[in-house]
Amino acid sequence: MEVSIVIGSKSDEKWVERCKEVLDNEGISYEVVVSSAHREPEKTREYAKSLKERGVKVVIAMCGYSCALPGFVASYTDLPVIGVPLPTSPLKGIDSLLSIAELPSGVPVATMGIGLAGAKNAALFACKILKNNR
Numbered sequence: 001m002e003v004s005i006v007i008g009s010k011s012d013e014k015w016v017e018r019c020k021e022v023l024d025n026e027g028i029s030y031e032v033v034v035s036s037a038h039r040e041p042e043k044t045r046e047y048a049k050s051l052k053e054r055g056v057k058v059v060i061a062m063c064g065y066s067c068a069l070p071g072f073v074a075s076y077t078d079l080p081v082i083g084v085p086l087p088t089s090p091l092k093g094i095d096s097l098l099s100i101a102e103l104p105s106g107v108p109v110a111t112m113g114i115g116l117a118g119a120k121n122a123a124l125f126a127c128k129i130l131k132n133n134r
Helices: 008-025 041-052 068-075 095-103 116-132
Strands: 003-007 030-034 058-063 081-085
Touching: 003 008, 003 068, 003 116, 008 030, 008 058, 008 116, 041 116, 058 068, 058 116, 068 081, 068 095, 081 095, 081 116
Parallel strands: 003 030, 003 058, 058 081
Antiparallel strands: none
16 A cells, blocks of 8 residues: 555544545555554554555544654654644644644655645545656
């Protein structure tokens, strides 16, 4: 598969549907994985380290609250990581957006908008990355 969509919680699946629609329309293969940087750090580390050997080319990491997932994954792979902040907290995703956008130097993650629009744009951006690298 070319794209791996990782979410921090099963409850985040409703935002994945927007990504899947775009990727399906473009004929791009993908997987969806649930793995939390906070609750399952070892599982998430192994997931991130295995991406390249499994043929993944782009990662879309979606999460809410402190949203450590995109940066966590990016720290274990040199693949492009696209972060999507989700509006699951009382701050309606602003906390998630800042967690991704304010990653330190050396941990690059593309940051999309909050929620459904961000999910769609992440998939479209993944398509552009893949098409320009073929």
